[in-house]
Amino acid sequence: MKAKVYVTLKPSVLDPQGKAIHHSVELLGYQSISDIRQGKYFEIALDPALSEAEARQSAEQIAKDVLANPVIEDYRVEIAS
Amino acid sequence: MKAKVYVTLKPSVLDPQGKAIHHSVELLGYQSISDIRQGKYFEIALDPALSEAEARQSAEQIAKDVLANPVIEDYRVEIAS
Numbered sequence: 001m002k003a004k005v006y007v008t009l010k011p012s013v014l015d016p017q018g019k020a021i022h023h024s025v026e027l028l029g030y031q032s033i034s035d036i037r038q039g040k041y042f043e044i045a046l047d048p049a050l051s052e053a054e055a056r057q058s059a060e061q062i063a064k065d066v067l068a069n070p071v072i073e074d075y076r077v078e079i080a081s
Numbered sequence: 082m083k084a085k086v087y088v089t090l091k092p093s094v095l096d097p098q099g100k101a102i103h104h105s106v107e108l109l110g111y112q113s114i115s116d117i118r119q120g121k122y123f124e125i126a127l128d129p130a131l132s133e134a135e136a137r138q139s140a141e142q143i144a145k146d147v148l149a150n151p152v153i154e155d156y157r158v159e160i161a162s
Contacts, residue, residue: 006122021123025147032128032139041087041122042102047113058113066106 001046003059004078007068008039082127084140085159088149089120136160
């Protein structure tokens with residue numbers, strides 16, 4: 001069983017890395033981009049014996065404890081079998 | 082219109098950062114994790130006047146040119162209105 005965790009900066013937090021990417025993209029000639037924000041993405045391979053609810057609970061806990069900083073970041077967990 | 086771009090290392094490429102996270106997670110007592118791989122996640126805000134096909138084309142091009150290194154990374158683009 002696989003969990004996908006998406007970690008993004010909260011909308012109120014400045015994202016200088018995203019701004020830099022946006023700037024580069026503009027210099028390359030893309031005009032139709034109004035904003036780019038960078039986040040992190042994790043694929044967690046879990047024990048296949050776990051139920052979906054247990055897998056989600058483990059993944060949520062890991063996302064909260066290790067992968068994201070809940071002060072400035074939001075996270076979202078998806079379970080894919 | 083929003084595009085989401087997911088960039089992951091190709092399966093054959095070693096991911097030392099993911100291995101380090103896996104190790105930390107194991108030290109914290111999570112037993113049911115067999116692997117963690119880290120990727121990148123980008124949210125691109127595009128001109129709302131673009132059609133979905135145009136938005137996808139722009140986002141694919143940006144993913145290929147700027148966000149991912151196609152030699153060692155795969156990318157996936159999703160369009161959300």
